[in-house]
Structure formats: structure tokens, C-alpha cells
Amino acid sequence: MNRISNYKDVSNRIVNWMADYIKLSGMNCFVVGVSGGIDSAVASTLASETRYNVIALSMPIHQDPYQQRLSDAHLRWLSGKYVNVKAEKIDLTNTFETFRKDLERYATDKHALANTRSRLRMMTLYQFAGQYKGIVVGTGNKVEDYGVGFYTKYGDGGVDIAPIADLYKTEVWELGKHLGVDSRIVEAKPTDGLWDDKRTDEDQLGASYAELEEAMEHGTGSAVEVLKKFNTQNKHKMEPIPTFKL
Numbered sequence: 001m002n003r004i005s006n007y008k009d010v011s012n013r014i015v016n017w018m019a020d021y022i023k024l025s026g027m028n029c030f031v032v033g034v035s036g037g038i039d040s041a042v043a044s045t046l047a048s049e050t051r052y053n054v055i056a057l058s059m060p061i062h063q064d065p066y067q068q069r070l071s072d073a074h075l076r077w078l079s080g081k082y083v084n085v086k087a088e089k090i091d092l093t094n095t096f097e098t099f100r101k102d103l104e105r106y107a108t109d110k111h112a113l114a115n116t117r118s119r120l121r122m123m124t125l126y127q128f129a130g131q132y133k134g135i136v137v138g139t140g141n142k143v144e145d146y147g148v149g150f151y152t153k154y155g156d157g158g159v160d161i162a163p164i165a166d167l168y169k170t171e172v173w174e175l176g177k178h179l180g181v182d183s184r185i186v187e188a189k190p191t192d193g194l195w196d197d198k199r200t201d202e203d204q205l206g207a208s209y210a211e212l213e214e215a216m217e218h219g220t221g222s223a224v225e226v227l228k229k230f231n232t233q234n235k236h237k238m239e240p241i242p243t244f245k246l
Contacts, residue, residue: 036070118155149234169209
């Protein structure tokens with residue numbers, strides 16, 4: 001992708017857009033989840049650049065140790081660099097296990113449980129947003145949000161503002177470099193962190209982000225059919241809820 005020639009300009013435009021939005025909303029702060037991945041790192045940094053208050057939350061659930069170290073490192077960097085950032089870590093592992101135990105035989109599907117992790121995090125973000133009059137910041141990129149629908153409905157898809165949803169993944173990586181995000185986060189293989197077997201996004205999608213971007217932008221390349229498949233099966237996430245009308 002060569003859509004962006006000046007990442008400083010893009011960063012400034014997004015930051016100003018976010019600042020204008022929160023000013024008009026009358027809310028007090030941004031609330032953003034930090035997973036240790038590039039998308040949440042960039043989204044949380046952009047929110048911090050607005051100089052409005054930011055609550056950055058790490059919400060581990062049986063988290064891979066390396067992912068958690070990256071999340072912890074980003075929180076330390078954010079709160080050290082920006083005086084408007086409050087970093088919090090809320091371990092939701094016991095909450096998740098209580099949910100699974102209480103449902104017992106109705107909580108055996110691994111995919112459903114992976115989505116439950118995401119929804120528990122969404123609930124936590126909105127608890128903080130309700131407590132502190134905040135706006136929940138989305139961390140999805142263009143491929144995930146509008147291409148393949150690679151997010152959890154009413155999980156990480158439940159947000160108030162989407163600062164990077166018009167940026168392709170490769171553009172988010174470049175923006176992360178510009179913003180000074182930890183190189184380990186920039187270089188890490190993308191993963192949603194919802195599975196115990198450490199599967200990556202590419203493992204789940206069957207194509208790289210660069211391949212999916214080519215399919216989205218030009219309708220060419222090896223991932224065209226992959227894009228069509230996921231876009232079709234996840235269309236229910238990306239379109240308004242079907243409503244019967246008299």
C-alpha cells in the first residue's frame with residue numbers, strides 16, 4: 001500500500017479529529033484496551049497525543065506471557081511519556097473461569113469461549129467509561145473492520161470511536177514506527193490473543209495482511225477468495241442489525 005506519504009500529517013489529523021470529537025461530546029476521557037499488539041498500541045498512543053485524559057487498560061485472560069510483557073511495556077511507556085495517561089491492569093482470568101464454570105455444559109465450544117474473552121473485556125472498558133465518563137476507543141484496522149470482519153461482535157467491535165479503522169494494517173505498522181511504539185510490538189506477529197494455542201491472525205485467516213490489502217484495494221492477488229469468504233460469513237457484523245418494519 002502506498003496511500004500515505006506523510007505519517008506525521010496523518011497522525012496529526014487523527015489526533016485533532018479525536019480531540020474535536022471528545023470536546024463536542026462533553027465526555028471526560030478516552031478508555032482504550034491495550035493487548036500488546038500494534039493496533040491497540042497505536043490507538044492508545046493517538047488518544048494520548050490529544051492531551052485529554054486516557055485510561056489505558058490491560059485485561060489479561062490466561063494471557064500468553066510474551067504478549068503480556070509487551071502489553072505491560074507499552075503501558076509503562078505510555079504512562080511515562082504522557083502525563084494524561086492512567087495505566088491499569090485488570091486480570092479477568094478468574095471472571096472468565098467463573099463464567100465458564102457457571103455455564104458448565106453450555107460453555108464447551110472453543111470459538112464461543114474465545115469470543116467471551118473479548119466480550120468480558122468490552123464490558124470492563126465500558127465499566128470504566130461509565131465510571132469516569134469516558135469514550136471507548138476502537139482498535140480495529142481497515143482489513144479487520146471492513147474487509148474480513150475479523151473481530152468479535154459486541155466484543156472488540158463494541159466501541160464509541162474508531163481512529164484507525166480506515167488504515168490498512170501495513171499503514172498501522174508504519175504509523176506505529178512514526179509514533180515511537182516499541183519495535184517488539186511493531187515486529188510481533190499479529191494475534192487476537194483469544195486462544196491458548198498461540199495461533200496468529202494469519203493462521204486463522206489463511207492469508208497475510210498484505211495479501212488481504214491487495215485484494216481489498218485492487219481486487220487482485222492470492223487472497224481474493226479468502227477476502228470474499230470472510231466478508232460473506234461476517235457480513236452480519238459489518239451491516240446494521242436486520243429489522244422488521246411495518
